Amino acid sequence: MGTMFQEDKTMEVKKVRTLLRVSSKQQLHEDDIPLQREETKSYIAKHQDWIFDMEYIEKAVSAYKNGVEDREVLMQIKEDAENKEFDILLTYMTDRIGRREEYSFYISELYKAGIEVWTVKDGKIKNDEHTDSLITYIRFWQNEEESRKLGKRVRDALIDQVEKGKFVGGKAPYGYRLVETSEKDSHKRNRHKMEIVEKQAEVVRKIYDLYIHQGYGYEKIAKELNREGIPAVSADKWKNGTICSILKNPIYMGFYSIHRRERGKNFKRLDRKEWILSKEQVKDIVIVPQSDWEKAQEIRESRKSHLEEKKRKTLALYEEQYSAPFNPRGKLSLLGIAYCGYCGKRLKSAGYNNRWVTKDGTEKVSCIGRYGCQEKCAERSYYSQDFLESVVFEVVENYLERLKEVNISDELNEMKKQKMLHVEKEQKRIAKETDKKTRDIKTLEDALPEAFRGESGITVERLSRMIGEKEKELAELEQDRLRLQEQIEQANITYDEFSKFIDIAPDWRQVFKEADIPTKRMLLASLIERIDVKDEDISIKFRIRIEDFKKHSDEDEKILETIGSGTIRYKPGSR
Numbered sequence: 001m002g003t004m005f006q007e008d009k010t011m012e013v014k015k016v017r018t019l020l021r022v023s024s025k026q027q028l029h030e031d032d033i034p035l036q037r038e039e040t041k042s043y044i045a046k047h048q049d050w051i052f053d054m055e056y057i058e059k060a061v062s063a064y065k066n067g068v069e070d071r072e073v074l075m076q077i078k079e080d081a082e083n084k085e086f087d088i089l090l091t092y093m094t095d096r097i098g099r100r101e102e103y104s105f106y107i108s109e110l111y112k113a114g115i116e117v118w119t120v121k122d123g124k125i126k127n128d129e130h131t132d133s134l135i136t137y138i139r140f141w142q143n144e145e146e147s148r149k150l151g152k153r154v155r156d157a158l159i160d161q162v163e164k165g166k167f168v169g170g171k172a173p174y175g176y177r178l179v180e181t182s183e184k185d186s187h188k189r190n191r192h193k194m195e196i197v198e199k200q201a202e203v204v205r206k207i208y209d210l211y212i213h214q215g216y217g218y219e220k221i222a223k224e225l226n227r228e229g230i231p232a233v234s235a236d237k238w239k240n241g242t243i244c245s246i247l248k249n250p251i252y253m254g255f256y257s258i259h260r261r262e263r264g265k266n267f268k269r270l271d272r273k274e275w276i277l278s279k280e281q282v283k284d285i286v287i288v289p290q291s292d293w294e295k296a297q298e299i300r301e302s303r304k305s306h307l308e309e310k311k312r313k314t315l316a317l318y319e320e321q322y323s324a325p326f327n328p329r330g331k332l333s334l335l336g337i338a339y340c341g342y343c344g345k346r347l348k349s350a351g352y353n354n355r356w357v358t359k360d361g362t363e364k365v366s367c368i369g370r371y372g373c374q375e376k377c378a379e380r381s382y383y384s385q386d387f388l389e390s391v392v393f394e395v396v397e398n399y400l401e402r403l404k405e406v407n408i409s410d411e412l413n414e415m416k417k418q419k420m421l422h423v424e425k426e427q428k429r430i431a432k433e434t435d436k437k438t439r440d441i442k443t444l445e446d447a448l449p450e451a452f453r454g455e456s457g458i459t460v461e462r463l464s465r466m467i468g469e470k471e472k473e474l475a476e477l478e479q480d481r482l483r484l485q486e487q488i489e490q491a492n493i494t495y496d497e498f499s500k501f502i503d504i505a506p507d508w509r510q511v512f513k514e515a516d517i518p519t520k521r522m523l524l525a526s527l528i529e530r531i532d533v534k535d536e537d538i539s540i541k542f543r544i545r546i547e548d549f550k551k552h553s554d555e556d557e558k559i560l561e562t563i564g565s566g567t568i569r570y571k572p573g574s575r
């Protein structure tokens with residue numbers, strides 16, 4: 001029990017701090033903080049040497065913004081941990097902290113500071129640092145660097161290690177495994193190094209070969225590997241993104257690297273000249289010759305301009321389809337689909353010029369992008385472009401990532417088929433009912449002459465009334481039929497539009513991220529039906545409900561749940 005730091009003072013009382021969090025899902029119904037507080041308190045009571053110190057509360061963090069580095073409370077805890085302000089961090093559940101890989105890194109940081117992490121559900125959390133990915137590691141410290149000096153020191157040390165051709169931690173990329181060496185690190189743990197897994201290395205070589213010699217693209221390579229039944233890296237199937245990252249990673253030509261991506265507003269890929277690579281090739285990790293790797297980069301670059309061409313085509317198609325409502329020259333991407341949640345009117349551009357004078361006396365002007373309600377609703381009528389777009393883009397990027405994981409064309413066809421099956425059934429029912437009602441009316445009408453002659457047990461008035469009722473029902477059925485017809489047409493338009501864009505831009509997420517505003521707007525309009533903005537409560541209604549894509553792993557479950565029925569709500573207070 002205990003960590004190295006506490007072994008000799010087990011009799012001492014341990015200060016426990018709790019981390020309580022309102023998950024965005026639960027917040028829909030009620031605040032579950034009291035429950036968590038109760039649970040953590042009674043858990044603490046079960047340990048004689050524990051004493052409650054204080055609690056950290058994290059307000060709802062959207063499912064799309066739960067990276068450890070985005071969460072101030074977690075950063076605060078880490079800082080307090082480093083200042084040795086407490087001994088144990090207790091949370092209600094493990095998933096209260098963050099995404100799996102980031103979270104394990106975070107935990108290992110707390111352990112390094114001498115803090116134990118416990119959860120009410122699972123007890124003491126293991127410090128398993130080798131499950132983090134290198135990317136996470138770097139991302140974490142890159143962010144740190146922005147606000148804390150500490151990060152820079154660690155990062156400098158990392159750069160130094162990378163340049164020396166040393167493994168700096170994290171998960172082994174595909175094609176490699178980690179093996180322990182006898183060398184110790186600063187925390188007295190055995191260092192690890194990477195070793196080639198020959199069977200996987202063969203697959204890597206195959207990927208490079210298909211790419212540089214056979215002219216295959218990412219998707220075709222993924223398909224080929226799946227067809228051959230080669231086990232994929234982590235998911236059940238090879239995906240474009242995995243192929244792409246294998247083709248880009250300089251590790252395969254024997255160079256460790258960091259600083260290949262930058263964490264900013266977007267998760268931007270850095271230009272090659274910004275990368276930090278090992279100074280010399282590390283011979284025993286080479287899987288493909290350096291010349292092959294370079295060749296793959298050349299091809300990638302030339303295909304990228306091809307993608308640009310596709311984007312232009314997409315734009316042309318957009319202009320053809322949505323000629324009127326969107327002005328491709330405007331700066332705001334959400335015009336036309338964003339509505340004021342109070343009055344229901346479309347939000348308009350309401351930018352203003354910001355003027356200021358610099359130190360040397362020159363006057364500067366910049367245009368601040370803003371969305372505004374035409375009715376100037378009292379509750380709130382202005383939203384900065386930065387705020388609204390960053391929320392929407394973040395949600396859309398996540399949505400696109402989900403989309404990428406399913407075979408959309410097949411799924412779309414399947415969805416369409418299911419929808420049509422349902423529609424056909426409904427059509428048959430309506431036809432059958434209509435037929436029955438028509439026959440009923442005929443029978444009643446046939447009885448009329450007899451009634452007129454007073455030869456029937458039923459009066460003319462009663463018969464007429466019955467006929468009238470049947471005719472009314474018949475008219476309602478006709479309405480149903482027309483409504484259904486409209487639904488079919490609407491569905492066809494949505495599906496067709498969707499498939500068309502999918503054909504043009506297979507890598508949606510990438511296209512979206514790199515797109516200029518008109519393209520972004522086109523993609524948004526094809527994806528989103530409308531966005532209702534009510535102060536910080538933002539609902540995004542997608543044309544295609546993502547949960548219609550049935551295939552998803554357990555891991556997706558959490559995110560999908562928060563997505564709801566085609567509408568994603570951004571939770572106030574989550575940024």
Ligand SMILES: [Zn+2]
Nearest residue numbers: 340343373377
């Ligand atoms: Zn309004």
